[in-house]
Amino acid sequence: MTRRVPEKPALEGLESKWDQRWERERTYRFDRSKDRHEIFSIDTPPPTVSGSLHMGSVFGYVQTDAVARYQRMQGKEVFYPMGWDDNGLPTERRVQNYYGVRCDPTLPYDPAFVPPEQPVEPPISISRRNFVELCHGLTEEDEKVFEDLWRTLGLSVDWAQTYATIDTHCQRISQKAFLRNLARGEAYSQEAPVLWDVDFRTAVAQAELEDREKSAAYYRVAFHREESGPVYIETTRPELIAACVALVAHPDDERYLPLLGTSVSSPLFGVELPVLAHELAEPEKGSGIAMICTWGDTTDVTWWRELDLPTRPVIQHNGRLTEEVPSWILTESGRVAYERIGGLYPGQAQKVIIEMLGEAGDLDGEPRHITHPVKYYEKGDRPLEIVSSRQWYVRNGGRDPELRAQLLKRGLELDWIPEFMRVRYEHWVNGLSGDWLISRQRFFGVAVPVWYQVGPDGEVDHDHPILPGEDMLPIDPTSHVPPGYDESQRGAPDGFVGDPDIMDTWATSSLTPQIAGHWDDDPDLFHRVFPMDMRPQGPEIIRTWLFATLLRSHYEHDTLPWAHATINGWILDPDRKKMSKSRGNVVTPIPLIEEHGAEAVRYWACNGRPGSDTAVDFGVMRIGRRLAMKILNASRFVLGLSDDVAASEVTEALDRSMLASLRDVVVQATEAFDRFDYARALELVERSFWGWTDDYLELVKSRGYEGGRGAGSAHAALQVSLGAYLRLFAPFLPFVTEEVWSWWREGSVHRAPWPGPADFAGLEGDSTILTITGAVLSSVRKVKSDARASMAAEVASVSIFADTDSLLRLRQAEPDLKAAARAREVAYHEGEFAVETVLAPRDG
RNA sequence: GGGCGUUUAGCUCAGUUGGCUAGAGCACUGCCCUUACAAGGCAGGGGUCGGCGGUUCGAGUCCGUCAACGCCCACCA
Numbered sequence: 001m002t003r004r005v006p007e008k009p010a011l012e013g014l015e016s017k018w019d020q021r022w023e024r025e026r027t028y029r030f031d032r033s034k035d036r037h038e039i040f041s042i043d044t045p046p047p048t049v050s051g052s053l054h055m056g057s058v059f060g061y062v063q064t065d066a067v068a069r070y071q072r073m074q075g076k077e078v079f080y081p082m083g084w085d086d087n088g089l090p091t092e093r094r095v096q097n098y099y100g101v102r103c104d105p106t107l108p109y110d111p112a113f114v115p116p117e118q119p120v121e122p123p124i125s126i127s128r129r130n131f132v133e134l135c136h137g138l139t140e141e142d143e144k145v146f147e148d149l150w151r152t153l154g155l156s157v158d159w160a161q162t163y164a165t166i167d168t169h170c171q172r173i174s175q176k177a178f179l180r181n182l183a184r185g186e187a188y189s190q191e192a193p194v195l196w197d198v199d200f201r202t203a204v205a206q207a208e209l210e211d212r213e214k215s216a217a218y219y220r221v222a223f224h225r226e227e228s229g230p231v232y233i234e235t236t237r238p239e240l241i242a243a244c245v246a247l248v249a250h251p252d253d254e255r256y257l258p259l260l261g262t263s264v265s266s267p268l269f270g271v272e273l274p275v276l277a278h279e280l281a282e283p284e285k286g287s288g289i290a291m292i293c294t295w296g297d298t299t300d301v302t303w304w305r306e307l308d309l310p311t312r313p314v315i316q317h318n319g320r321l322t323e324e325v326p327s328w329i330l331t332e333s334g335r336v337a338y339e340r341i342g343g344l345y346p347g348q349a350q351k352v353i354i355e356m357l358g359e360a361g362d363l364d365g366e367p368r369h370i371t372h373p374v375k376y377y378e379k380g381d382r383p384l385e386i387v388s389s390r391q392w393y394v395r396n397g398g399r400d401p402e403l404r405a406q407l408l409k410r411g412l413e414l415d416w417i418p419e420f421m422r423v424r425y426e427h428w429v430n431g432l433s434g435d436w437l438i439s440r441q442r443f444f445g446v447a448v449p450v451w452y453q454v455g456p457d458g459e460v461d462h463d464h465p466i467l468p469g470e471d472m473l474p475i476d477p478t479s480h481v482p483p484g485y486d487e488s489q490r491g492a493p494d495g496f497v498g499d500p501d502i503m504d505t506w507a508t509s510s511l512t513p514q515i516a517g518h519w520d521d522d523p524d525l526f527h528r529v530f531p532m533d534m535r536p537q538g539p540e541i542i543r544t545w546l547f548a549t550l551l552r553s554h555y556e557h558d559t560l561p562w563a564h565a566t567i568n569g570w571i572l573d574p575d576r577k578k579m580s581k582s583r584g585n586v587v588t589p590i591p592l593i594e595e596h597g598a599e600a601v602r603y604w605a606c607n608g609r610p611g612s613d614t615a616v617d618f619g620v621m622r623i624g625r626r627l628a629m630k631i632l633n634a635s636r637f638v639l640g641l642s643d644d645v646a647a648s649e650v651t652e653a654l655d656r657s658m659l660a661s662l663r664d665v666v667v668q669a670t671e672a673f674d675r676f677d678y679a680r681a682l683e684l685v686e687r688s689f690w691g692w693t694d695d696y697l698e699l700v701k702s703r704g705y706e707g708g709r710g711a712g713s714a715h716a717a718l719q720v721s722l723g724a725y726l727r728l729f730a731p732f733l734p735f736v737t738e739e740v741w742s743w744w745r746e747g748s749v750h751r752a753p754w755p756g757p758a759d760f761a762g763l764e765g766d767s768t769i770l771t772i773t774g775a776v777l778s779s780v781r782k783v784k785s786d787a788r789a790s791m792a793a794e795v796a797s798v799s800i801f802a803d804t805d806s807l808l809r810l811r812q813a814e815p816d817l818k819a820a821a822r823a824r825e826v827a828y829h830e831g832e833f834a835v836e837t838v839l840a841p842r843d844g
Numbered sequence: 845g846g847g848c849g850u851u852u853a854g855c856u857c858a859g860u861u862g863g864c865u866a867g868a869g870c871a872c873u874g875c876c877c878u879u880a881c882a883a884g885g886c887a888g889g890g891g892u893c894g895g896c897g898g899u900u901c902g903a904g905u906c907c908g909u910c911a912a913c914g915c916c917c918a919c920c921a
Contacts, residue, residue: 539916570915629881630880633880788875
């Protein structure tokens, strides 16, 4: 092959040049003919494409790519697909804002609908099908943006293996897995209190909750007794007094012992309520006695269930209090009072209630202002309410100690990188308080694939769902018809209805190993890649994605979905603050890559230790860019010296010394990579490389130029080492290493074998020769530097004091040392290590 | 309230099983346009390893405790 070393190598343009070449030459295409043990499979996180691109994605994906490239060079066939998470609420919300539309499922489909150029106010109401079409259209655009970013970054994914969590394939797998869960009793539906977002009008799961500190006030409210004075409770939600079903105190609380078993009547509404005892009532909290409502918080739900209390909800699914007066309010004054709050939102109702309580004299003292944690849907803007609703659940150990123990055991089987991340999983599993709620009252997602029979009386029978066969999947029960029925029977007596809900996005993305591996339609492929080797992901989705994937695999395959889970750290902004939109400190990757180059950004990402939080650091990126430039220039130097020389030509001691230390680096970097510690591998290689350029190259430069005795040895050693460095850097800096590789080698460096001890067979040497010679050279440089002389200044003599062994080693590198130091004479003396340098007269 | 992680030079970070006068890069200072590289090279200054206590011949490294920061979890009356 003719060598083509450019005169002035540059980094610009390498990204697109090599991305196109790799695509054309199918460099990263997965070869499915390989056996399982020859394959390294990665369960790639499908990014939420409707979200904004952020540095956290770049960070984690680049780290994974480094591991993928390493495994590929180790001879593994790497299964590295890419998915897009595009279903669910983030997409819906983005479509709503982007086009100015809202979904109204009651509207008919309009085939001619075209969204407005600009979003309009108020939003246009469109049918569910029109809405879903817009979702599909927009996510396709979003996916292109992501793919472009990944390509620019040089991710070595196989772009033939992509999926989107809303596509037909994913829908089929998602529904199939659900139906199997259902058949085995792992999934069930139930009418029960659920946490409810009143704006999105959907139930949300425990994993999607977050607490936010909100200010509130305790109101001290009087409940009345017939014989004696009032009982005071303290509440932050007096608007729920109408939903009150009992008062509760701790069974050991002597203050309230006489009250237990009696009844009180609620202020304003005059509803008779029992006073009960329960362990969860805290004597220190408030007045020590609490009102139980259906339902003000999750404790209410516990009390309601365990004390077998009646259900008296006043909050509706739309977030407002019911318009009509509840049936349990019997007094005329109570009815009048309720009419003043019916139809209001809780916040408005609270103001009215406080006013009425004040007028009635049932408010004791001034409100006590506090801040307390309030449960929110992580994507929501208003506090969650609790409403009764029929929902689908998957058992997750939250209510089953035996299953919980099995899942904890799975967590122990999994190799966590870093190890301490396992604790987060165990905390989550131990903290589960209920089963996994998977149904959502939304539009853009995978449908719950069931229908229900409608009785002759028009009642829907939720307990005996009609299920599709697996060969029918995917289905949309709101438009498809169950076997044995026709469309005219939809909603009719003795007919059927489709389940209107969709499944939570995690119910689909928890199946990414099955989706990417084509569990349903390509069992041959599936068995070659599953269980997968590696699951890379962020720490914040251990409780969702990791846990749910593990659960589904546990159910369906009775195995872990992957052997290793690598958890990347958190990304902080340059000031080490958490990046968030509200702070306005989000750093977006595209401009960063344009400014610093993909290699620089990759270098920064690979410097982040597995699992450690990392700040966006432009300084580190600049170092990465400098390193990439250095590789280009050093390679140009080495390859400009001579044509290919056989490795067996390496005869000089200094050359063998350099190769011996490089061999050690190779071994250590390999060990680090095998532990998924790419950052350690990079550090080792980088440090070695700078020593190579700064000392070794300088020492052999003139020998290499002059072409005399030993020149061939230098050339051969330089080529062996350059070949090794390029391959060692390839996982981190794929563009520049490929570029240099293409100057003198056939094929892609990314398919070249990872260097190992075999590369250095027959080239054994004493690594300390280079070390000590480098130290002497350094001393000489210092003298020149102190004398403000050029490094090219002539040296009259160098006197080296050292022990016998070191002197012996130094003598072997004497010609190189003399040349690099520009020294006329070198003298050796036994003694403590020291170097005496005498510069030659300047003009002599 | 519970748990996990972090705390080493002005900044960003290494420091593997306790064994060097504690390292690197950036920044800073000085010198050098040396035929791979001046968007470079060479050299230099700079740290009581968060505080306190303990184990040990020896602690940045192990144990205890406290503090700050970050993250996760927790039943919001």
